[in-house]
Amino acid sequence: MATAPTAATFAALLRAEGLTVVEEGNWQTHNRNSKGPWGPVNGVMIHHTVTSGTAATVRICRDGRSDLPGPLCHGVIAKNGWVHLVGYGRANHAGLGDPDVLAAVIDESALPADNQASTDGNRHFYGFECENLGDGKDPWPAAQLEAIEKAATAICRHHGWTARSVIGHLEWQPGKVDPRGFTMDSMRSRIATRLGTKAPAAPSLPKPVKPSVSLSKLIAAARSNPKAVGTPVTYSGVRTVEAALVNAGLLAKKYSDGHFGSITVAAYAAWQRSKAGGGYTGTAADGIPGKASLTKLGAKHGFNVTN
Structure with a gap:
């Protein structure tokens, strides 16, 4: 549980981790804070956009849609690995999710199955939308995966969090599948390595019992x-x-x-x-x-x- 840094510090953290950061317009003050609080922040959430083309993706994530006003995240991670900052503060990215998952993120323990949608995730998570069609076929370039790793690591490093504070949308809200095309366990392992800590073990599944x-x-x-x-x-x-x-x-x-x-x-x-x-x-x-x-x-x- 933590207080988010200033927008300028946020951008500096990402650059210090080795990322190319593009600041889009008035991103530092572009938010949904009038609709509810942002914070305390507890973790980082990764999404895919179901879009193609960086310029169009950034525009949608900055401006939103008729049914979902922007910003739709804090940063858009393009296929070339650049991070486009489109908002800072409360953003429409997480929606309602499982309170047990939030508790696990706060405790940095193994994630339970997400089977509820009753807790405001927009309040508690940084959000990164990653340019990808989300069909399981659109590739994830190495530069983009490295950028996801670096962005999440930068935030975890700042707050003193482990890789367990990073989750996918599919682990938060029932019915969601993003990010699709890589596993969050593999990404958390990469983040843990970058942080210099032991990778979190994937939860062991019970052996099936024969009747x-x-x-x-x-x-x-x-x-x-x-x-x-x-x-x-x-x-x-x-x-x-x-x-x-x-x-x-x-x-x-x-x-x-x-x-x-x-x-x-x-x-x-x-x-x-x-x-x-x-x-x-x-x-x-x-x-x-x-x-x-x-x-x-x-x-x-x-x-x-x-x-």
Whole structure:
């Protein structure tokens, strides 16, 4: 959490980091401060413009659109790596975003998934719009990526922030995809290296947990359902096995209903007779699961077998 420097100091910070800075018109006083506060500032947000051509891009980001008045950022980072300053103060770039993401930026901790849009990002972030069509095909020249790295580093260096204070629009507001064409983890790594600090580790994803199917409970369900004597035995693992039989092409999806009825028995018998299921014949392929055939089905279709 910090107070933004003066506009003149902001431009000087960027130049000190080795950037070519172009000051566009009255950028130092061009802002949306009349519509709300700017600050305390907490981080840097990176965007792509979905535009082509530096002159047109700078004009749009400075003047805005009929539905979104400018400035739309503080600096436009062109494909040649030059930074065009178009505004300073509150700018229409971040919109409403996730308060948990803001908290993580302030704490410089791992970012949570952005699933809310309730917090005013225009108040809390510096914004850089980067000239790119945002279609995943328009290239990001090396000079432009280096300029993004340098601009974010300059601000982090001034405030004493780490690379975790730099985020993409897609990490802030649900539904946004910018910047598209490089990852923010890779950019944060570059910024950390420039700052001379250890790159923040990308959050580790939990290993997927396979479902488990109890052989004894499955057998009980298989033996009771076809006979329909009294109340058939139900077991949640039946759906797992039926899904595997559907994937194997042995059971129509409409019959995957959680009941090990005669149609499921017939499908499982077909699995037992198949080469993949063990190649069983006669009474060994009666459609009642056995340990060997069920283990083979689980290995092929993603579940574990317990007793």
